[in-house]
Amino acid sequence: METIYRRPALLADLPTHYCPGCGHGTVHRLVAETIEGLGIGSRTICVAPVGCAVLAYKYFVLDCCVAAHGRAPAMATGLKRVLPDRVVFTYQGDGDLASIGGNEILHAALRGEPITVIFVNNGVYGMTGGQMAPTTPLGMRTTSSPLGREPRQQGYPIQLPELLATLPGVAYAARRSTHSVAEIRRARQAIERAFTAQLRGLGLGIVELLGACPTNWQVSPGEALEFIQQVMLPVYPLGEFKVAAELGA
Amino acid sequence: MARELWKGNEALAEAAVRAGAEAFFGYPITPQTELLEYMARRMPELGRTFLQAESEVAAIHMVYGAACAGVRALSSSSSPGISLMQEGLSYLAGSEVPCVLVDIMRGGPGLGNIQPSQSDYFQLTRSAGHGDFHPLVLAPATVQEAVDLMYGSFELAFGWRTLVILAGDGTLGQMMEPVEMPPMRALAVERPDWALTGAAGRPPRVISSLYLDAAELEESNLRLQAKLRQMAATQQRWEGFCVEDADYLVVAFGTVARIAQSAVRAARRAGIRAGLFRPVTLWPYPRQPLEAICPQLRGVLVVEMNGGQMVEDVRCVVRERVPVRFLGHLGGVIPMPDEIEAELAQLVSLSGRAALS
Amino acid sequence: MAQGTLLIQTDRCKGCGLCIRACPQQVLVAGQHLNALGYQPVQLDEALRRCTGCGVCAWVCPDLVFTVYRESAGRAG
Numbered sequence: 001m002e003t004i005y006r007r008p009a010l011l012a013d014l015p016t017h018y019c020p021g022c023g024h025g026t027v028h029r030l031v032a033e034t035i036e037g038l039g040i041g042s043r044t045i046c047v048a049p050v051g052c053a054v055l056a057y058k059y060f061v062l063d064c065c066v067a068a069h070g071r072a073p074a075m076a077t078g079l080k081r082v083l084p085d086r087v088v089f090t091y092q093g094d095g096d097l098a099s100i101g102g103n104e105i106l107h108a109a110l111r112g113e114p115i116t117v118i119f120v121n122n123g124v125y126g127m128t129g130g131q132m133a134p135t136t137p138l139g140m141r142t143t144s145s146p147l148g149r150e151p152r153q154q155g156y157p158i159q160l161p162e163l164l165a166t167l168p169g170v171a172y173a174a175r176r177s178t179h180s181v182a183e184i185r186r187a188r189q190a191i192e193r194a195f196t197a198q199l200r201g202l203g204l205g206i207v208e209l210l211g212a213c214p215t216n217w218q219v220s221p222g223e224a225l226e227f228i229q230q231v232m233l234p235v236y237p238l239g240e241f242k243v244a245a246e247l248g249a
Numbered sequence: 250m251a252r253e254l255w256k257g258n259e260a261l262a263e264a265a266v267r268a269g270a271e272a273f274f275g276y277p278i279t280p281q282t283e284l285l286e287y288m289a290r291r292m293p294e295l296g297r298t299f300l301q302a303e304s305e306v307a308a309i310h311m312v313y314g315a316a317c318a319g320v321r322a323l324s325s326s327s328s329p330g331i332s333l334m335q336e337g338l339s340y341l342a343g344s345e346v347p348c349v350l351v352d353i354m355r356g357g358p359g360l361g362n363i364q365p366s367q368s369d370y371f372q373l374t375r376s377a378g379h380g381d382f383h384p385l386v387l388a389p390a391t392v393q394e395a396v397d398l399m400y401g402s403f404e405l406a407f408g409w410r411t412l413v414i415l416a417g418d419g420t421l422g423q424m425m426e427p428v429e430m431p432p433m434r435a436l437a438v439e440r441p442d443w444a445l446t447g448a449a450g451r452p453p454r455v456i457s458s459l460y461l462d463a464a465e466l467e468e469s470n471l472r473l474q475a476k477l478r479q480m481a482a483t484q485q486r487w488e489g490f491c492v493e494d495a496d497y498l499v500v501a502f503g504t505v506a507r508i509a510q511s512a513v514r515a516a517r518r519a520g521i522r523a524g525l526f527r528p529v530t531l532w533p534y535p536r537q538p539l540e541a542i543c544p545q546l547r548g549v550l551v552v553e554m555n556g557g558q559m560v561e562d563v564r565c566v567v568r569e570r571v572p573v574r575f576l577g578h579l580g581g582v583i584p585m586p587d588e589i590e591a592e593l594a595q596l597v598s599l600s601g602r603a604a605l606s
Numbered sequence: 607m608a609q610g611t612l613l614i615q616t617d618r619c620k621g622c623g624l625c626i627r628a629c630p631q632q633v634l635v636a637g638q639h640l641n642a643l644g645y646q647p648v649q650l651d652e653a654l655r656r657c658t659g660c661g662v663c664a665w666v667c668p669d670l671v672f673t674v675y676r677e678s679a680g681r682a683g
């Protein structure tokens with residue numbers, strides 16, 4: 001018997017608090033598999049966000065800390081500056097990273113901090129019950145945009161990796177999705193590249209991952225995957241927007 | 250060691266370096282900026298970390314991150330910047346991660362001005378962030394004292410796993426005084442047993458201020474409160490001048506205490522048995538020593554560069570036993586010795602019996 | 607065709623059904639009973655077709671309930 005798949009040892013053998021079909025579970029798995037695959041678990045430190053993934057420290061079998069809402073890139077900067085030979089990554093939601101923590105991620109990117117940023121975009125504030133996020137697609141109804149997001153009122157969704165890709169400090173910027181096996185495999189590769197950028201000291205690596213929030217989208221887990229394709233993908237094209245030459249094609 | 254002339258802000262920076270600070274993160278703001286600029290030169294020279302952050306919010310979270318690795322990390326700022334740092338201070342307190350912070354206070358509220366002030370007293374001692382905690386707050390009156398307190402601050406911070414804040418008014422940061430610098434300390438090689446370093450050959454560690462369960466959060470708070478009580482009982486520090494036989498006590502901290510000391514001297518010459526009580530720790534407030542002096546007193550005068558903040562602590566101790574008067578200046582106006590003397594004379598006439606020496 | 611087999615940690619399954627949608631062999635079905643978490647965990651039903659051990663279910667499962675084995679030495683998933 002050949003083992004085709006076994007859970008990574010870097011994810012604690014615990015049930016998670018995530019809702020059925022939540023994108024965070026899949027992204028946790030990909031991150032743990034990547035760190036395990038690179039053999040860097042004993043020197044990796046995770047900075048957890050405020051958001052549904054606040055308890056990430058319970059699941060990753062790694063040294064972890066929990067940042068204040070949006071401040072993970074600043075905290076990761078502090079850690080990485082004093083522990084340059086360790087691997088530091090932040091795990092952040094879209095409210096955490098693109099809204100309240102916009103300044104922290106922008107400046108960590110400008111400085112080219114050699115950290116890895118795992119950015120889960122589910123288009124809403126999950127933890128607080130589905131309010132509008134900077135990433136909410138136009139027209140989407142949320143508990144704080146009950147009539148649908150209207151650009152003159154609530155502005156436009158933010159495409160963060162594209163924006164950060166313009167900065168010289170960024171070594172890797174990509175957007176991937178979790179709605180199909182093929183995309184999940186590509187997501188895994190992107191996460192690995194974002195960590196490799198750090199291991200080679202090339203600068204900041206960020207991967208945005210479109211993830212499902214069936215609960216706040218008010219759809220079934222299966223329908224949530226369709227939602228990603230129909231609603232999210234038109235606003236959030238997948239791809240690699242910056243790949244440092246040293247990372248190879 | 251020879252005494253050399255040092256500017257307050259730069260002396261604080263060098264003292265932090267000699268105390269073994271491994272990382273500094275800050276943001277420019279008058280009247281603290283020379284501290285940051287000094288660190289910008291000095292830390293890289295020693296192969297240590299200096300980073301100018303994008304904001305005070307980021308700076309304190311960088312300190313938080315570095316401190317999570319168990320290194321001696323610090324930041325410095327002035328009042329508006331401290332307001333921004335409150336979020337980080339609360340998280341640091343909630344997860345009991347030690348660090349040191351300097352506040353060279355300026356006038357507020359709002360943008361206020363860049364003149365010296367003591368108006369962060371409430372902010373630092375009472376409301377340095379949400380939740381139940383107090384930082385340990387030290388208030389030096391001279392550049393030498395600032396250096397000495399800074400030199401010992403990391404021991405306090407790591408020993409108690411607490412925030413230590415050195416609170417100086419703008420005057421202290423800007424003035425030049427002769428200082429004897431302490432020797433350069435070797436950097437700590439051992440990291441504390443809670444530090445995040447990567448879980449190599451040991452179980453993973455977590456640093457968090459999150460306790461979702463009510464009973465667990467209460468328990469963690471009760472532990473914190475017990476520690477704070479222990480700190481309050483053992484860390485009260487103060488200095489006195491002519492206190493032994495004093496009938497009238499002037500209470501002042503920081504550089505105001507130096508002005509008050511001249512006033513006390515003058516009052517003595519005028520026949521008033523005055524003394525000076527200068528808190529060195531603003532939190533914990535030196536209540537016990539003040540209480541011990543209380544029975545001999547006929548009146549108390551509190552002088553501050555704010556609208557009357559520390560005076561509340563003094564009134565808590567003195568209660569209604571004798572009159573407590575307050576003299577305050579705001580916005581960078583510095584109280585003058587003759588004003589203080591005049592207030593003392595008022596106090597004497599108010600309390601009825603002038604005790605002549 | 608390769609013969610696969612699964613170890614399903616049914617106590618972890620939240621019944622999201624993503625694996626049921628994704629399985630190319632359509633050998634996964636929602637179980638009838640509830641687990642301790644209150645969900646109907648997925649189960650293998652090979653009445654019509656056999657599991658090939660392709661590993662797709664494990665790739666889409668957000669809760670890591672699958673360990674996947676394959677009999678013949680095929681391509682790793």
Ligand SMILES: Cc1ncc(C[n+]2csc(CCOP(=O)(O)OP(=O)(O)O)c2C)c(N)n1
Nearest residue numbers: 050051052069093094095096124125126127
């Ligand atoms: C300073 C501060 N403001 C607001 C909150 C409340 N809050 C908690 S989580 C959250 C939003 C999280 O959304 P997101 O980052 O998108 O992550 P998700 O939960 O969707 O994974 C907010 C607003 C907070 N904890 N702290």
Ligand code: SF4
Nearest residue numbers: 018019022052126213
């Ligand atoms: S609310 Fe949304 S993001 Fe949060 S756990 Fe549930 S599905 Fe996941």
Ligand code: SF4
Nearest residue numbers: 629657658660661663
């Ligand atoms: S391994 Fe493949 S064939 Fe077998 S149950 Fe999973 S998805 Fe279906």
